[in-house]
Amino acid sequence: MHQRLRRIVQTIALLATNSYFAAIPAGSFYQGAAKGVCVPVLNCYACPLAWGSCPIGALQHFVIVRQFPFYVLGILGAIGVVLGRYPCGWFCPFGWFQEFVHKLPLPKFSAPNWLRHAKFVVLVVLVIAVAWWTFEPYFCKICPAGTLEGGLPWLIWKARGSEYSEGMEFATRVFGLKVVVLAGLVLLMGMMRRPFCRFVCPLGALFGLTNKVSMHRLTVDPDLCTNCGACAKNCPMDLEPQNDVGSVDCIRCLACTWCPAIRAGFIFSRGSRSRERAPARGAGVEGAT
Amino acid sequence: MRKIIATVLLIGFVAFVVYGVTAYQFDETFVNGAMICLSCIGVG
Secondary structure, three states, X not given: OHHHHHHHHHHHHHHHHEOOOOHHHHOOOOXXXXXXXEOOOOOOOXXXXXXXXXXXXXXXXXXXXXXXXXXXXXXXXXXXXXXXXXXXXXXXXXXXXXXXXXXXXXXXXXXXXXXXXXXXXXXXXXXXXXXXXXXXXXXXXXXXXXXXXXXXXXXXXXXXXXXXXXXXXXXXXXXXXXXXXXXHHHHHHHHOOOHHHHHOOHXXXXXXXXXXXXXXXXXXXXXXXXXOOHHHHHOOOOOXXXXXXXXXXXXXXXXXXXXXXXXXXXXXXXXXOOEOOOOOOOOOOOOOO | OHHHHHHHHXXXXXXXXXXXXXXXXXXXXXXXXXXXXXXXXXXX
């Protein structure tokens, strides 16, 4: 039920962020006032159909112009404090794309858990430090979402003779690198679940920090949990919800909430007596689900 | 306790947004976003 609803919400979010269809016949892109609004998902503002701005692109811009990003961090923080990493699981078009590609019939495997920390390195080093030192948005230069949503559409716009693409030269090392990064990642998406969200996404890293304090949270009822591990098998982030239900990597997709032991809700809602700590391993009834 | 922390953080972040808007950061984001991001496309 949750997952069918999530697919619908993801589709609506995709259209809500990228539906400036007037750009298609005109070979143009949206330049109106909504571009001042940072969307809470990784959505390239170079996409001709995009209404809003990418928060990571805007964050790098404020680093480059030497302003503390009150506006960007305020939007992301306010949404994160209410919803945690919920936007990653329900609204992000690039997350939806990864889940779509993962359905391809390719060999499936997982990756070591310590690689999850890499997204924090990407956030601190590539998004903040490198932008500060070089005055260039280097994350954007390799961002696969930018290639998919911005680079490739603009290649098509240029082929169609768009006046806005005059002077764009696509036979560059940067564009070649972007295409290689996207192609490699698409291959990985087919073989493992949400690799970009798990190991790379700096926006996911920011939202993940709010998971521990967010008003929306998941709880495990230790009286009902049998530690059967079925929730872990369902988790698109390869987490073990029964052991770390408030993980910074949890995208709040609610796939684990089919189990009656795991509940989703807001901290202000009544009747929530479940605890966030996990029950001890083996504490439940063996074999029960 | 979590309710208090979350509420204080929410108020703080909303204050960030308000201050950012008064400091013309909405306009800065708009101008930046309304240009073609050549880095995003891979041609700049």
